[in-house]
Amino acid sequence: MRSAVTVGSLALAAVLLAPAAVAPAGATTAPTPTPSSSPPTAEENLAATVVRTFSYGRQSARQRMDVWWQPNTKRKPGVFVVHGGWWNSGDKKYMTEVTRLYAEMGYTVFNINYRLAQEAAWPAQRTDTLAAIATARKHADFFSFDPDRYVIIGFSAGGHLATSVGAYKDGLPGLRGVVGVSPVISPLTAYSDGDEGADFDQRKLRLAAIALAGGCRPTGACARVWSSMEVPWHASAHDAPVLTVHSTDEFVPAYQSELLKEQLNQVGVAMNIRVVPGINHSMPLYREPGVATGILEWVAGKLGAPAPAKPGGARSAASQTSSHLSSSYKVTVRRSGAER
Numbered sequence: 001m002r003s004a005v006t007v008g009s010l011a012l013a014a015v016l017l018a019p020a021a022v023a024p025a026g027a028t029t030a031p032t033p034t035p036s037s038s039p040p041t042a043e044e045n046l047a048a049t050v051v052r053t054f055s056y057g058r059q060s061a062r063q064r065m066d067v068w069w070q071p072n073t074k075r076k077p078g079v080f081v082v083h084g085g086w087w088n089s090g091d092k093k094y095m096t097e098v099t100r101l102y103a104e105m106g107y108t109v110f111n112i113n114y115r116l117a118q119e120a121a122w123p124a125q126r127t128d129t130l131a132a133i134a135t136a137r138k139h140a141d142f143f144s145f146d147p148d149r150y151v152i153i154g155f156s157a158g159g160h161l162a163t164s165v166g167a168y169k170d171g172l173p174g175l176r177g178v179v180g181v182s183p184v185i186s187p188l189t190a191y192s193d194g195d196e197g198a199d200f201d202q203r204k205l206r207l208a209a210i211a212l213a214g215g216c217r218p219t220g221a222c223a224r225v226w227s228s229m230e231v232p233w234h235a236s237a238h239d240a241p242v243l244t245v246h247s248t249d250e251f252v253p254a255y256q257s258e259l260l261k262e263q264l265n266q267v268g269v270a271m272n273i274r275v276v277p278g279i280n281h282s283m284p285l286y287r288e289p290g291v292a293t294g295i296l297e298w299v300a301g302k303l304g305a306p307a308p309a310k311p312g313g314a315r316s317a318a319s320q321t322s323s324h325l326s327s328s329y330k331v332t333v334r335r336s337g338a339e340r
Contacts, residue, residue: 084156159183
């Protein structure tokens with residue numbers, strides 16, 4: 001990176017210091033064309049990006065985040081990425097595909113880990129996500145990050161954390177939008193759905209929600225913990241707008257998101273729920289044609305960024321605005337194959 005800058009500076013100096021040609025008397029000098037300023041390509045953004053891991057807490061080795069940023073540049077909007085995994089597994093390394101895409105678009109990206117349920121019960125996971133955001137905002141200059149323009153994108157259990165942060169108190173400073181891919185919006189609904197007649201994944205999610213609550217069911221003294229976990233009950237007028245994406249037949253159904261949408265709409269906050277045919281959940285759903293592109297364009301709109309650029313600097317065609325994603329989306333998302 002530095003060598004490229006140095007070579008470019010020397011080339012510029014050579015042009016500025018070269019003697020000007022003298023035109024013959026009476027000759028007309030052609031006007032010098034004004035160079036066009038085009039946005040950086042995805043390759044240029046990635047080449048300028050540094051990736052390092054930072055701690056945002058001292059209680060656990062899990063309190064770390066990978067930061068992808070362009071040093072010594074103007075502040076850029078930020079994207080926080082939160083992995084899934086039933087609240088008891090998963091890792092930020094599985095989000096590299098997502099993180100890279102937003103770094104290619106020129107955003108500062110924070111890919112976070114958090115304490116898992118077997119290490120610390122709720123609300124440790126929400127506390128960690130809030131701490132990661134606070135750390136990033138505190139060191140905004142270092143990360144070339146605009147602390148007043150960022151979004152959170154969470155997957156499955158990470159979608160629960162993202163929406164929980166979005167509904168925390170009466171809105172977070174600088175938060176412009178929340179995205180959940182197969183988000184567990186309502187652990188109480190997951191608990192109920194995982195009862196008699198449930199399939200394997202529904203039963204597993206029910207048990208995972210119990211573990212998140214510290215091993216207790218939503219009765220008696222534990223009711224308060226479950227209330228804290230229930231995102232729709234915390235909607236408020238200054239929350240950020242929300243986008244969620246579900247499959248029609250996955251085990252975290254879209255009606256969980258509808259519970260949050262009802263509450264947000266009552267206080268004047270916009271929420272879109274997009275549904276894709278099939279059974280895919282979390283990252284497999286994200287890799288469905290058009291899903292990643294639709295999310296990226298929604299994020300760009302919330303952050304006030306230009307339309308996302310394709311590799312090479314070309315612009316992608318804008319998708320039609322809709323409350324649902326479907327096979328009408330023609331753009332295929334690039335896949336690395338290494339993440340899930």
